[in-house]
Amino acid sequence: MNAERHIGQDRVRIDGPLKVTGTAPYAYEQPTDAPLHLYPLTSSVPRGRVRSIDARAAEALPGVQLVLTYENAPKLLVKADPELYILQSPDVLYWGQFIGAVVADTPEIARHAASLVTVTYDEAPFDAHFRPDHPQAYRPRRVNAFKKTDTHEGDVEAALAHAPVTVDQAYTTPTEHHNPIEPHPVTAIWHAEHPLNVTARRLTLYDANQGPVFHLMVLAPMLGLLPAQMIIHTPYVGGSFGTKGMPHAHLILTALAAKTLPGRPVKYAMTRQQMFDTTGYRPESHQRVRLAASADGRLTALTHDAVAPTARWKEFVEQTATASRIMYAAPNRRTTHRAVPLDIPASMFMRAPGEFTGMFALETAMDELAVTLDLDPIELRRRNEPARDPETGRPWSGRHLTQCLTEGARLFGWDQRPPTATRRRGEWHYGMGVAASTYPDQHLLSTWAAVHYRQGRYHVQLQASDIGTGAWTILAQIAADALQVGVDRIHLEIGRSDLPLAMGAGGSMGTYTWGSSIMAAAAQFTHKYGPTPPDGARVQARGLRPRDFRKYSRHAFGAHFAEVRVSRVTGEVRVTRLLGVYDPGRIINPRTANSQFIGGMTMGLSAALHEESYLDPRYGHVVNRDLAGYHIAAHADVPDIQARWIEHPDYAFGPTGAKGIGEIGIVGVPAAIGNAIYNATGKRLRALPFTPDRLL
Numbered sequence: 028m029n030a031e032r033h034i035g036q037d038r039v040r041i042d043g044p045l046k047v048t049g050t051a052p053y054a055y056e057q058p059t060d061a062p063l064h065l066y067p068l069t070s071s072v073p074r075g076r077v078r079s080i081d082a083r084a085a086e087a088l089p090g091v092q093l094v095l096t097y098e099n100a101p102k103l104l105v106k107a108d109p110e111l112y113i114l115q116s117p118d119v120l121y122w123g124q125f126i127g128a129v130v131a132d133t134p135e136i137a138r139h140a141a142s143l144v145t146v147t148y149d150e151a152p153f154d155a156h157f158r159p160d161h162p163q164a165y166r167p168r169r170v171n172a173f174k175k176t177d178t179h180e181g182d183v184e185a186a187l188a189h190a191p192v193t194v195d196q197a198y199t200t201p202t203e204h205h206n207p208i209e210p211h212p213v214t215a216i217w218h219a220e221h222p223l224n225v226t227a228r229r230l231t232l233y234d235a236n237q238g239p240v241f242h243l244m245v246l247a248p249m250l251g252l253l254p255a256q257m258i259i260h261t262p263y264v265g266g267s268f269g270t271k272g273m274p275h276a277h278l279i280l281t282a283l284a285a286k287t288l289p290g291r292p293v294k295y296a297m298t299r300q301q302m303f304d305t306t307g308y309r310p311e312s313h314q315r316v317r318l319a320a321s322a323d324g325r326l327t328a329l330t331h332d333a334v335a336p337t338a339r340w341k342e343f344v345e346q347t348a349t350a351s352r353i354m355y356a357a358p359n360r361r362t363t364h365r366a367v368p369l370d371i372p373a374s375m376f377m378r379a380p381g382e383f384t385g386m387f388a389l390e391t392a393m394d395e396l397a398v399t400l401d402l403d404p405i406e407l408r409r410r411n412e413p414a415r416d417p418e419t420g421r422p423w424s425g426r427h428l429t430q431c432l433t434e435g436a437r438l439f440g441w442d443q444r445p446p447t448a449t450r451r452r453g454e455w456h457y458g459m460g461v462a463a464s465t466y467p468d469q470h471l472l473s474t475w476a477a478v479h480y481r482q483g484r485y486h487v488q489l490q491a492s493d494i495g496t497g498a499w500t501i502l503a504q505i506a507a508d509a510l511q512v513g514v515d516r517i518h519l520e521i522g523r524s525d526l527p528l529a530m531g532a533g534g535s536m537g538t539y540t541w542g543s544s545i546m547a548a549a550a551q552f553t554h555k556y557g558p559t560p561p562d563g564a565r566v567q568a569r570g571l572r573p574r575d576f577r578k579y580s581r582h583a584f585g586a587h588f589a590e591v592r593v594s595r596v597t598g599e600v601r602v603t604r605l606l607g608v609y610d611p612g613r614i615i616n617p618r619t620a621n622s623q624f625i626g627g628m629t630m631g632l633s634a635a636l637h638e639e640s641y642l643d644p645r646y647g648h649v650v651n652r653d654l655a656g657y658h659i660a661a662h663a664d665v666p667d668i669q670a671r672w673i674e675h676p677d678y679a680f681g682p683t684g685a686k687g688i689g690e691i692g693i694v695g696v697p698a699a700i701g702n703a704i705y706n707a708t709g710k711r712l713r714a715l716p717f718t719p720d721r722l723l
């Protein structure tokens with residue numbers, strides 16, 4: 028048998044040629060017949076009620092087909108998600124909320140007409156000012172991904188009071204917006220209804236999302252449709268980072284317009300600016316970390332308290348302190364999350380929602396402890412390596428952090444790290460830093476896949492979506508091995524809601540959940556039909572979570588190393604080298620995996636040096652609402668970035684042995700860079716991003 032010929036092989040992206048030649052049909056480019064174009068009306072107050080809308084000038088403009096407002100919009104049937112429940116009343120919950128739309132023959136007419144609509148408001152008092160000691164701060168019931176809000180073991184206060192060495196510091200991270208290269212596009216077609224046949228009612232959406240499963244589950248009932256009456260296509264996706272993981276209000280807005288104009292495709296390409304209000308973001312954070320240690324660097328207490336804002340009307344809280352529950356051994360431990368309700372747009376998950384945020388604080392604090400103890404930070408981590416998960420007591424399914432640190436130190440030349448603030452050339456200080464990374468198994472639901480044999484090819488079908496990760500390629504590799512055929516015999520069908528139900532491309536779980544369902548379907552298919560299946564043979568099967576997955580604590584790990592130079596004159600930080608060494612389980616395709624890792628590290632670098640959204644508390648809106656004002660790393664910022672991995676297949680995640688690699692690359696990178704800045708300059712930065720003003 029030719030087992031495992033494709034998994035583990037370096038393969039270029041199957042979808043690469045289509046993308047680089049500009050011929051991959053993205054959602055906005057789907058061919059449609061005589062489409063109309065939508066431009067939204069958005070609120071210009073952060074809270075209140077629409078008093079009046081004067082649309083006469085817009086409606087009089089030639090080419091305008093519809094001005095949609097709460098006064099004439101179709102009713103939504105379910106109020107499951109307040110973010111999506113738009114145009115049902117004059118209420119305004121946040122600045123930039125959709126309060127209507129103009130639909131016209133061209134995008135230009137729609138946009139111009141929207142500018143002619145006059146809206147007046149009854150403004151209500153609002154509060155958009157985040158501070159960690161806000162009197163309304165409350166304890167949420169759960170944080171992202173159904174994690175516990177608080178944990179507490181032992182007596183942290185006594186341990187802190189008696190320890191010879193302690194660290195007690197506050198760390199902050201700013202609001203960040205996802206900013207994929209493709210702002211959210213949608214085309215909605217409400218197929219004309221037959222008055223006597225309501226089941227002929229159908230909605231087609233061409234969308235860009237991380238997988239249509241939640242979109243269908245949430246949108247269909249709101250629009251009064253059975254799941255079978257709605258189809259969502261997500262053909263190619265120009266990046267996401269979380270923002271396209273859940274449906275946002277633009278989909279409802281466009282669907283309501285399409286319902287009002289049945290039979291006509293309605294297109295809406297969101298502007299970059301509108302993304303800053305309506306499609307989620309990473310909330311800012313204020314964190315306090317306290318560490319207590321013995322003189323030889325063994326932690327005796329660890330506390331991590333996180334506070335962050337949430338929209339008053341839709342709760343979202345990052346799992347900021349959860350990584351601190353599993354990272355290091357300490358007998359006395361406490362973690363808490365608190366939320367401050369404000370009149371702001373809804374935040375949501377963004378690449379490593381919580382691990383990114385919290386590991387900046389924890390891994391900076393560990394560096395501060397190493398400095399206080401005059402101990403190498405790698406040695407400090409080694410001394411606090413827990414044999415079992417400190418929170419649950421469960422054995423690790425695989426934890427090779429120490430190996431990552433040791434191997435990284437060797438590759439990076441860690442022994443060349445200078446003593447603090449001693450290496451200088453001209454105006455530049457030089458230094459090196461290290462930080463650990465981790466990301467958990469987020470596996471919530473089992474997923475399905477089908478194998479359908481037609482005309483000599485195996486059509487492998489599931490609801491997955493490739494948001495730029497390489498899923499098109501690696502799923503074909505997994506299917507080829509599972510069916511024991513060549514990759515050229517596999518025809519992958521993903522990105523449609525009428526395919527077998529699967530999770531989205533989120534939580535770094537795509538590969539191991541989709542992989543397990545493909546392997547299950549392939550095994551049943553082979554069992555049923557053998558090596559020469561008849562044309563039309565089809566099997567659908569469910570990929571189950573491993574039977575004993577709960578026995579283990581399941582996490583990916585990694586170590587990030589950074590080298591920086593910092594200008595004494597301007598405070599400018601340049602990252603000269605970045606290395607990530609990972610414990611990612613099985614690697615399906617080294618080329619696409621490498622790309623995921625260095626992409627994550629680049630995003631971490633970008634967050635370390637640049638990214639910050641300014642929400643003006645006086646007006647409740649984001650000020651730097653485009654890529655001129657919201658800075659992300661440019662090519663010149665990105666140095667020699669290298670990713671390596673230590674491959675220990677982990678079958679507690681699933682039968683592929685993969686742990687997931689989408690998020691591990693970003694976690695800890697800002698701490699590694701900040702720790703390198705400390706090594707270079709002796710200056711400790713505890714607030715992201717590390718802009719020059721913070722170094723002068």
Ligand code: MOS
Pocket residue numbers: 237268269270272376377378379380532533534535690
């Ligand atoms: Mo992503 S933040 O795992 O959707």
